[in-house]
Amino acid sequence: MAIKDDTEFQTALSGLTPQQQRQLAARFVDSVINLCPDPRVKAAVNVARQGDVSDAELAMARQNAKSASVESYTQCGKEADWKSQAGHFVALAALACVASNEHADTLAWDAAMNARMACTCETIAEGKGTRNREAETQYRMLDEFLES
């Protein structure tokens, strides 16, 4: 079945286990990881990609991703650097990947939305008309994940 829109996308995501959501979320972030140079973000995604990780590992990854996201905020009154802001949203997407199990029901959706925001920021930075195709890319990833 090919996912065509966000309604189908959300429905399919809601059928996944927390562990599957985490692994898929990691793929969503991988797709935009080039927009964020922070090694803590990459490390968090690597943790999410692993099948079985301890709560302590998750918590450590979460702390690092949180630090990366806080440090990359655009502060009030500072000129918006949309390229850097893309990195901020990648950090938030990575943070979603390593959310605790109590918050796992929307984990992949949150990662997907933040990854899309990162792409939106990139297109604003590049003045490419502010449209991006990341949603379609994510639909394809989910299709492949469900088929695998």
Added chain:
Amino acid sequence: MSASLEKGVNVLKEMIDAPIASFFNSCVHCGICAEACLFYTETGDPKYTPIHKLKPLRKVYEQEYTLVGRAAKALGLSKPLTDAELDEWQELVYNSCTMCGRCSLVCPVGNDLAYMIRKLREGMAVAGHAPEGVIGATKRTVEIGSPMGVRLPAVQAQMRHVQEDVGIEIPLDQEGAEYMLLLSSMEIINFPEYLGAVARIMQQAGKSWTLCSTAFEATNSGIQIGVSDLAKVIVSRIVEGAERLNVKTVISPECGHAYMALRWEGPNLIGRPYNFDVKHILEVLEEFRVQGLLKTEGFETERVTFHDPCQIVRRGGVIEPQRNLLKMVAKDFVEMSDPGKYNWCCGGGGGVSANENAEQLRLTAFKRKKAQLDEVQVDTLVTACANCRIVMEEGLEHYQMNIPVVGLTETIAKHLAKPTGGTPQSD
């Protein structure tokens, strides 16, 4: 005297009105304002006493408008204001004052020290003694219309993203809509979820609303730097937009000083009353709650507290709505010490967070908020100002406190009753 200093001093002379004259005359030097200022309480340095920060303004007042001061100046006993003095005072006027107004609130003789700081900033800015970061924000406001350089295509991109996220169309330039929503730059850049939350709430309430392509930005850096002409330009843009779209109410976003600038200073800046209402988003949500248009379900299971943005609660008088709203969705809501109008500032308002030179001092001042949070031991901190939110996240990160900070509007939207299910619940 340099040309810019002369201009600055002239502006200060113009700024000294009857209230300021009476404030200087009525100060009894009690020092209570010091105990109300987190820059003093957290450093113990007497130079951060609020009334002391006003020394350049007092000097001009005494030399120009008092008999003794004028005589002293004429006899050479009192030196004119210098660039060196203003340079020294820049730290006190811009880095260590968020214009939170707590000093004004506690002053036993009713001196509005925040008002005086605002007037002093007018002269400081003209004299060339405003911080680089705030000057940059002001230039961008003049050239682009936004202190953070946000242009309409960026807003439209965020609108598209939010539409995808929440599945609701975000209206733009809809004439005759009941509400016109303003955003702060911070929400456009950092917190697009705010726009999605408003869209969902408006849909549930059945209200018409719109963004305005010529006035989407609420942030008023003219107020922060202390340039009334610029503040007026920013307010005028919003007034023109609201009148063009013929809306009934303009909604100020989750931003503290934008609300104060538009609602309380705006009509004075443009010289006439508005023909529309200005309300903070919290006031609008409270109206929806009272009218039964805000239906929520479920509760936050964790212990939460609320940080009151100074310009909304203390300067703006919005105290109960946020509490009523939070109680709709949080069973374990606990107040920090000094809640409501006595709340302590996050330390980053009034342009301080845009001022790189103030960063260390801001983090030191955050110890007050840290102490308040340590007392209540909460799992989540809710607020209603995007700037407070980031300043507190940075402070919490600095002091390694693991407390998530969230916006109240999003928190309410998260609990909106689903149209086809759930048990609606209002209060």
